Amino acid sequence: MLFLSAASPAVPEGAAMPRVEIPANPRAKALKYPGLVVVIDPGHGTMDKDGRITGQGASGSLNASLAKGLGLKLRAGGSAELPEELITLDYGMRIMARLREAGVETYSIRSYEPGDERPWFKVDYKGHDQEANNKLRAQWAEKHKAVLFLRIHFDGSENKQDSGFSIWYNDQSIHDKDGALKKASYDCSESIRRRLASAVELKDLGLKRFERPIYGFKHASMPAVLLELGYLSNPDDTLYVSRPANADIYAEAISQGILDYFAESH
Numbered sequence: 256m257l258f259l260s261a262a263s264p265a266v267p268e269g270a271a272m273p274r275v276e277i278p279a280n281p282r283a284k285a286l287k288y289p290g291l292v293v294v295i296d297p298g299h300g301t302m303d304k305d306g307r308i309t310g311q312g313a314s315g316s317l318n319a320s321l322a323k324g325l326g327l328k329l330r331a332g333g334s335a336e337l338p339e340e341l342i343t344l345d346y347g348m349r350i351m352a353r354l355r356e357a358g359v360e361t362y363s364i365r366s367y368e369p370g371d372e373r374p375w376f377k378v379d380y381k382g383h384d385q386e387a388n389n390k391l392r393a394q395w396a397e398k399h400k401a402v403l404f405l406r407i408h409f410d411g412s413e414n415k416q417d418s419g420f421s422i423w424y425n426d427q428s429i430h431d432k433d434g435a436l437k438k439a440s441y442d443c444s445e446s447i448r449r450r451l452a453s454a455v456e457l458k459d460l461g462l463k464r465f466e467r468p469i470y471g472f473k474h475a476s477m478p479a480v481l482l483e484l485g486y487l488s489n490p491d492d493t494l495y496v497s498r499p500a501n502a503d504i505y506a507e508a509i510s511q512g513i514l515d516y517f518a519e520s521h
């Protein structure tokens with residue numbers, strides 16, 4: 256079992272949110288979908304010069320009681336900051352646990368299992384080179400022969416009213432010669448969207464595509480999907496997504512959506 260705790264280097268100092276027990280990858284006989292490998296990329300989480308994980312994503316604020324329950328460090332005023340890289344890691348671990356339980360071989364870019372290499376951290380810190388970082392993440396998914404690259408994020412906006420979840424499909428891979436990766440990315444996004452829409456209380460903002468280059472998409476040689484699961488800039492969304500029971504609802508819906516996609520397309 257892989258058990259992430261506050262002492263794990265995967266979790267920023269002073270924050271203890273991910274405490275999810277993860278079963279080992281299913282063995283050959285237990286594989287429900289042989290050859291279909293999912294690689295999860297919990298967004299952000301770069302390493303600073305002292306080896307601590309920091310992020311450059313969105314962040315939300317939680318009241319003291321919920322923050323304490325999640326093991327977050329309280330600020331002077333009694334609230335706590337919920338950084339995006341922490342909640343993406345928590346959700347990534349929950350999704351990984353469910354997929355493995357369902358017989359799907361699954362890896363996470365930010366889990367620390369024996370033999371894992373994480374070259375993107377070095378690139379992130381030394382060069383702050385976003386393209387190199389995201390290219391390495393996509394290549395790591397390729398190394399594991401992933402048929403799905405699942406990227407997990409939470410949104411931020413200057414408008415605190417912005418709320419809901421959206422799903423971004425990859426239509427910009429340089430490896431997509433015939434449109435097959437785009438179609439598969441779209442189909443998988445739609446399967447996940449359907450499950451999320453009927454399971455979570457946040458508004459369904461639909462499927463979207465990026466106008467600007469997204470390096471983790473551009474360099475992905477397999478279908479890729481990016482989930483923006485709620486706005487950390489919106490206090491109601493933050494409260495909703497940070498409740499562990501709701502995180503489980505999300506994880507269940509997302510993994511069911513992936514299984515729907517596998518059943519329909521493979």
Ligand SMILES: [Zn+2]
Pocket residue numbers: 298299312313339408409
């Ligand atoms: Zn993000």
